[in-house]
Amino acid sequence: MSDFSKIAVIGGGSWATAIIKMLSENLENIGWYMRSIYAIEHIKRNKHNPNYLSSAELHPEQLDLSDNLNDIIASYDVLIFAIPSAFLHTELQKLTVSLENKIVFSAIKGIVPETGLIVGEHFHDHYQIPFENIGVITGPCHAEEVAMERLSYLTVACQDEEKANALSKVVAGRYIKVTTSDDIIGTEYAAMLKNIYAIAAGIAHGLGYGDNFQSVLMSNAIREMKRFIKKVHKMKRNINNSAYLGDLLVTGYSVFSRNRMFGNMIGKGYTVKSAMMEMSMVAEGYYATKSAYEINEKNGAKTPIINAVYNVLYAKKEAKDEFEKLTNRLN
Amino acid sequence: MSDFSKIAVIGGGSWATAIIKMLSENLENIGWYMRSIYAIEHIKRNKHNPNYLSSAELHPEQLDLSDNLNDIIASYDVLIFAIPSAFLHTELQKLTVSLENKIVFSAIKGIVPETGLIVGEHFHDHYQIPFENIGVITGPCHAEEVAMERLSYLTVACQDEEKANALSKVVAGRYIKVTTSDDIIGTEYAAMLKNIYAIAAGIAHGLGYGDNFQSVLMSNAIREMKRFIKKVHKMKRNINNSAYLGDLLVTGYSVFSRNRMFGNMIGKGYTVKSAMMEMSMVAEGYYATKSAYEINEKNGAKTPIINAVYNVLYAKKEAKDEFEKLTNRLN
Numbered sequence: 001m002s003d004f005s006k007i008a009v010i011g012g013g014s015w016a017t018a019i020i021k022m023l024s025e026n027l028e029n030i031g032w033y034m035r036s037i038y039a040i041e042h043i044k045r046n047k048h049n050p051n052y053l054s055s056a057e058l059h060p061e062q063l064d065l066s067d068n069l070n071d072i073i074a075s076y077d078v079l080i081f082a083i084p085s086a087f088l089h090t091e092l093q094k095l096t097v098s099l100e101n102k103i104v105f106s107a108i109k110g111i112v113p114e115t116g117l118i119v120g121e122h123f124h125d126h127y128q129i130p131f132e133n134i135g136v137i138t139g140p141c142h143a144e145e146v147a148m149e150r151l152s153y154l155t156v157a158c159q160d161e162e163k164a165n166a167l168s169k170v171v172a173g174r175y176i177k178v179t180t181s182d183d184i185i186g187t188e189y190a191a192m193l194k195n196i197y198a199i200a201a202g203i204a205h206g207l208g209y210g211d212n213f214q215s216v217l218m219s220n221a222i223r224e225m226k227r228f229i230k231k232v233h234k235m236k237r238n239i240n241n242s243a244y245l246g247d248l249l250v251t252g253y254s255v256f257s258r259n260r261m262f263g264n265m266i267g268k269g270y271t272v273k274s275a276m277m278e279m280s281m282v283a284e285g286y287y288a289t290k291s292a293y294e295i296n297e298k299n300g301a302k303t304p305i306i307n308a309v310y311n312v313l314y315a316k317k318e319a320k321d322e323f324e325k326l327t328n329r330l331n
Numbered sequence: 332m333s334d335f336s337k338i339a340v341i342g343g344g345s346w347a348t349a350i351i352k353m354l355s356e357n358l359e360n361i362g363w364y365m366r367s368i369y370a371i372e373h374i375k376r377n378k379h380n381p382n383y384l385s386s387a388e389l390h391p392e393q394l395d396l397s398d399n400l401n402d403i404i405a406s407y408d409v410l411i412f413a414i415p416s417a418f419l420h421t422e423l424q425k426l427t428v429s430l431e432n433k434i435v436f437s438a439i440k441g442i443v444p445e446t447g448l449i450v451g452e453h454f455h456d457h458y459q460i461p462f463e464n465i466g467v468i469t470g471p472c473h474a475e476e477v478a479m480e481r482l483s484y485l486t487v488a489c490q491d492e493e494k495a496n497a498l499s500k501v502v503a504g505r506y507i508k509v510t511t512s513d514d515i516i517g518t519e520y521a522a523m524l525k526n527i528y529a530i531a532a533g534i535a536h537g538l539g540y541g542d543n544f545q546s547v548l549m550s551n552a553i554r555e556m557k558r559f560i561k562k563v564h565k566m567k568r569n570i571n572n573s574a575y576l577g578d579l580l581v582t583g584y585s586v587f588s589r590n591r592m593f594g595n596m597i598g599k600g601y602t603v604k605s606a607m608m609e610m611s612m613v614a615e616g617y618y619a620t621k622s623a624y625e626i627n628e629k630n631g632a633k634t635p636i637i638n639a640v641y642n643v644l645y646a647k648k649e650a651k652d653e654f655e656k657l658t659n660r661l662n
Contacts, residue, residue, distance in 0.1 A: 140546040150541035151658060179662045210481035215471040215581035219573045226571075240557075240571070242550045242662060250546035253584055327482060331510045331573060 002103050004166040008032065008076035010069070010091070011083035012039055015107055017053040018143035019082055024059050025173040031064045033072040040065045056147035070097045078103045078167070080137065084282050085110030085119060092127075099127045103163060105135040105156075109191040110284035111291040118188040131184070132160040135167060138187045138243050140250035149175040155243035157181040157188075181243060185233035190225060190244040193306075195285030196292055197221040198251045199263035200305050203312065203319050206267015213327075217305070218252050220330045224303050228292070231299035259285035266312060266319055289313050304329035333434050335497040339363065339407035341400070341422070342414035343370055346438055348384040349474035350413055355390050356504040362395045364403040371396045387478035401428045409434045409498070411468065415613050416441030416450060423458075430458045434494060436466040436487075440522040441615035442622040449519040462515070463491040466498060469518045469574050471581035480506040486574035488512040488519075512574060516564035521556060521575040524637075526616030527623055528552040529582040530594035531636050534643065534650050537598020544658075548636070549583050551661045555634050559623070562630035590616035597643060598650055620644055635660035 007023060008031025009016050016034070023030050034040060042050040044060045066072050073079060074097045083091060085108050106119035115122055120136060123129045135158035145152055154171060156178055158164035164180040172178045181187055200221070204213055225248065226239040239245060251257050262283035265275035276286070293310040296303050308326040311317040338354060339362025340347050347365070354361050365371060373381040375391045397403050404410060405428045414422060416439045437450035446453055451467060454460045466489035476483055485502060487509055489495035495511040503509045512518060531552070535544055556579065557570040570576060582588050593614035596606035607617070624641040627634050639657040642648040 139543070140550075141543050142541075145541045145543045148541070150539070150543060152541075152543035153547045153662065177658065177662075208481070210473075210476040210479070210483075211581055211585060212470070212472050212476045212481060212483035215577040215584075216484045216573045218580055219471075219571055219577035222576065223569070223571050238554070240550055240554050242547045245553065246546040246550035249549055249580070250542055253546075254542060327508065331484065331508075 002077040002101070004078055004170055006075075006077040007170065008064075008072045008079055010072070010079055010081045012036060012049065012052065013082065013084070014052040014143035016082035017049045017056055017058070018141070018146035019080055019107060019137070019171070020058065020063070021056050021146060022171045022173060022176050024062050026170045028062055029064060030062060031066070031072045031076045033066055033069050035067060037067045040067060053143050053147050069094050073097050073099070073102070078105065080105045080107055081119065082107040084108070085112050085284060086282050086287060088112050088119065088122070089114040099123070099129060102129070103133050103135065104129055105137055105167060106188065107137040109138070109195060111192055111288050113287045113291075116291045116294065118185070118192060120184050120188050132158070132163070134158070134184060135163060136184050136187045136191070137167070137171070138191045138247060140242055140246035142250060142254065142256070144256070146175070151175050151177070153177045153179065153242050153246070155179045155181050155187060155241070157184045157243070159184060179242065181241075183235060183237050186229045186235070186237050187243045189229050189232055190247055192284075192288045193225050193228060193292060194248040194251045195259045195283070196289050196306055196309055197225070197248060198254075198257045198259035199266075199283070199285045199289065200309050201252045202257075202260035202263020202265075203267040203309070204323060205260075206264040207320060207323055209323070216330055218248065221252065221305055222248055224301075224305050227301040228296060228299075228303055228306070231301045232295065258283045262286065272313055286313060333408040333432070335409055335501055337406075337408040338501065339395075339403045339410055341403070341410055341412045343367060343380065343383065344413065344415070345383040345474040347413035348380045348387055348389075349472070349477035350411055350438060350468070350502070351389065351394070352387050352477060353502045353504060353507050355393050357501045359393060360395060361393060362397070362403045362407045364397055364400050366398060368398045371398060384474050384478050400425050404428050404430070404433070409436065411436045411438055412450065413438040415439070416443050416615060417613050417618060419443050419450065419453070420445040430454070430460060433460070434464050434466065435460055436468050436498060437519065438468040440469070440526060442523055442619050444618045444622075447622045447625065449516070449523060451515050451519050463489070463494070465489070465515060466494060467515045467518045467522075468498070468502070469522045469578060471573055471577035473581060473585065473587070475587070477506070482506050482508070484508045484510065484573050484577070486510045486512050486518060486572070488515045488574070490515060510573065512572075514566060514568050517560045517566065517568050518574045520560050520563055521578055523615075523619045524556050524559060524623060525579040525582045526590040526614070527620050527637055527640055528556070528579060529585070529588045529590035530597075530614070530616040530620065531640050532583045533591035533594020533596075534598040534640070535654060536591070537595040538651060538654055540654070547661055549579065552583065552636055553579055555632075555636050558632040559627060559630070559634055559637070562632045563626065590614045593617065603644055617644060
């Protein structure tokens with residue numbers, strides 16, 4: 001078995017920084033790759049990530065920081081990927097070292113646009129990593145609340161229970177509780193789908209729908225998520241567990257969610273293009289919507305919410321009309 | 332079959348007023364009982380309820396207003412009760428006319444403190460109304476959004492499908508969509524339990540827990556609700572339907588919920604007594620907590636959230652300690 005004290009985090013954003021903070025409570029040394037040498041220098045000097053989650057105090061003496069992806073990957077057994085899914089493919093093309101025998105955990109909530117796969121599948125199909133070496137770290141968890149050390153619950157999923165437990169041990173702590181799961185496919189799809197539902201919540205809000213409708217939307221969304229995931233990977237799961245329902249709620253009800261904000265702009269009348277330009281960060285649900293729609297075209301689950309968002313974002317339908325139709329498909 | 336054009340609403344609060352507004356879209360004449368003759372006169376003159384939901388425009392020419400409960404009950408076939416559950420028993424003691432052959436719908440979210448029964452059971456056990464003549468109108472629905480004509484979904488439950496459909500027809504409209512159900516027991520318990528979970532959400536917020544925890548709390552609450560209701564009345568139901576999950580969410584996430592506000596004060600250190608005095612309106616979840624706890628003592632469902640709220644409200648336990656213990660029982 002691999003050494004779970006040799007962990008590296010790949011990525012320099014908020015969620016990566018939050019994971020570093022959690023690991024720092026339990027490990028003396030953590031590998032951390034990020035692209036920006038400026039950010040690395042800043043962290044070493046000032047003990048804070050300059051760009052993301054800058055309120056979290058970091059401990060450079062525990063961190064093996066590098067802007068060289070291959071160095072980091074070569075030196076660590078367990079890799080936690082926490083970069084936006086839209087950049088994963090490009091980053092991985094830098095690889096010259098092998099991923100063989102590595103344990104790869106995905107803390108990415110989304111789909112790899114180039115392959116239309118969730119991250120676990122992408123590593124499995126394109127890097128021949130066996131599923132028992134692939135895992136998922138998922139919320140419900142705003143990185144900002146980890147910085148504030150507010151109690152948060154994570155789910156660590158891996159088909160290999162031992163590995164799920166081993167990773168749980170190094171992320172759990174005073175303000176982090178961890179549940180394990182063997183549903184890597186389901187938890188990853190849930191993390192991806194919830195961003196689409198957050199866009200839907202944003203569109204509805206932008207159009208002037210209220211809290212009553214929002215609760216109906218979320219109640220329909222979790223049922224839709226269940227149907228969608230069941231078609232992708234049928235197994236016994238309780239969709240109301242925190243990794244599915246909790247994750248949907250923390251995003252769907254968050255006014256800080258990029259996806260919800262993006263949807264809100266669309267609802268208020270921005271075009272997709274101008275909403276995307278207005279936001280400097282990527283709304284992952286934008287890509288997820290296309291992938292989920294296409295995956296489900298083959299699977300045929302009843303997904304009125306995904307379809308409505310797809311029609312607005314990709315088929316140039318008016319949000320107002322599309323959501324009016326949607327209201328008749330919910331209950 | 333009774334005449335569903337002969338409907339009266341019993342109660343003068345926000346939710347009663349919202350129901351009157353919905354019915355007014357479809358019926359030429361509606362009976363409306365409220366205690367306050369002052370409010371009745373005000374409505375007749377000014378077309379608004381002076382005390383509750385005063386933004387909703389009313390149409391006195393369609394309303395048969397009276398402060399005489401017996402007159403109203405004698406004249407109408409279908410009665411919608413929408414008074415706080417804590418006052419129901421006292422109101423019903425005024426009755427001199429019979430409820431025989433009346434159809435009674437409960438729009439009350441709570442338990443009758445004097446009997447420890449939900450409203451449907453109370454009418455059945457104490458007024459010999461057969462279950463096929465008892466129904467429930469439930470949310471997710473803030474009355475305030477009905478006043479604003481924001482799209483809302485109601486669930487009308489009755490064992491007799493025809494009656495559920497008949498009532499649905501007269502409340503549905505431009506901004507109200509209605510689903511029917513045959514689960515009168517489950518929907519009523521859900522409406523009652525959600526107030527306890529809203530208190531829990533308020534306590535957690537008051538103690539400083541954040542959004543991550545709130546989503547975990549709600550995800551555990553819906554699973555707890557499912558277990559609780561299954562013990563009370565086992566039947567096939569999808570707990571994620573709007574009448575259960577939606578209703579939980581609209582209350583648990585509402586900063587305007589009286590129950591959540593009450594909990595918030597407790598979490599911030601108010602005693603139960605002072606929090607109750609501070610609030611001029613009744614927090615129905617306060618009574619619901621005791622009843623639910625006692626009901627479940629016999630039934631034995633796993634209900635860590637209800638137990639924690641009970642211990643804080645009735646067993647003089649410190650909210651901080653009780654919720655710290657609770658966090659270890661959630662996942």
